[in-house]
Ligand SMILES: Nc1nc2c(ncn2[C@@H]2O[C@H](COP(=O)(O)OP(=O)(O)O)[C@@H](O)[C@H]2O)c(=O)[nH]1
């Protein structure tokens with residue numbers, strides 16, 4: 001049920017709380033809009049819809065269904081996202097009333113995860129969550145249909161309705177996926193060891209949805225010199241090679257964001273899609289410093305990463321390989337942006353602080369470097385170029401008999417460079 005990109009979409013947040021919770025409602029709506037935009041939907045209408053009571057047939061009240069429908073027609077919306085859990089009946093009734101596709105929060109998140117799952121474990125996990133979701137919908141619409149049909153029973157064969165058959169097929173598929181997942185897990189360590197290591201350090205952006213990860217990713221990959229390398233042509237669009245001020249090449253990786261109130265049945269799928277961070281040499285924890293819940297978001301993110309470490313997906317000392325970055329400094333009062341301690345304060349939108357961030361990444365990555373000297377024959381330009389790409393050349397002396405070069409290299413690169 002993947003939604004095709006670039007569709008015009010509306011995002012609707014049913015909101016039962018009142019009064020002082022208004023700001024939280026705005027933040028939640030912004031998150032939902034950000035999630036929808038992350039799969040390429042074009043949001044032409046968004047609104048918080050106050051709910052007095054949950055109508056079983058349509059969730060929203062009659063007048064609300066009509067006024068939302070008018071906005072949807074006017075904006076030529078193809079997909080309406082309702083940021084709540086809809087029953088299958090509500091979903092179908094709203095689709096009829098509005099004449100467009102309607103998906104709920106779980107459906108939207110499943111789509112996002114499906115698009116971003118990179119490892120085979122991630123893809124299996126997401127498919128499993130999707131089937132679980134479909135099966136639960138079948139059960140509920142089945143009881144509804146049975147009641148509606150009033151016992152004609154002409155659809156199924158003897159003793160088995162169509163929906164029972166569907167349930168059985170989905171059940172079989174789920175059982176098969178579970179077995180496959182077990183198998184993938186058992187061989188995970190093997191796969192990881194065997195996977196060809198990307199020859200540059202990977203820096204992964206993690207953090208809540210809307211923290212500004214993608215904005216930062218675009219700012220850094222847009223402004224920085226692009227690494228000219230065949231390798232990068234084969235990376236997917238959420239990974240890009242850039243060159244740091246020191247000349248070191250890195251791969252920057254944008255990840256799917258953390259989501260507030262993630263439905264529990266999606267937690268496993270979420271962790272699996274995050275597995276790419278396990279491959280990273282450095283994690284940049286991007287925080288929306290201007291968000292009302294910034295402290296709670298921070299502990300959520302740390303909690304998920306700790307959970308991954310407990311499962312052996314992430315190394316136990318991941319925190320040693322991470323940097324916290326306070327984003328959206330342009331929205332903070334001026335005195336809050338003065339450097340305090342080692343905080344890295346940036347605005348991905350205006351570009352403030354980006355040079356300092358790049359320098360901090362450089363510094364972190366070079367902390368483990370060794371200083372080495374080599375004498376290379378003059379004709380060995382390829383190996384000299386290799387050193388420039390992988391290390392920091394700090395001194396170079398071109399002599400008659402060759403090049404005397406002093407370079408700082410990571411231990412792994414030293415092992416690669418020195419003839420074994
Ligand atoms: N004011 C301000 N807005 C920002 C900044 N960085 C990102 N945003 C906005 O925050 C929203 C979410 O950004 P996005 O990069 O998609 O977040 P992601 O979900 O973490 O990838 C977008 O509307 C951005 O324009 C910033 O430094 N300042």
Ligand SMILES: [Mg+2]
Nearest residue numbers: 038213214257
């Ligand atoms: Mg993003």
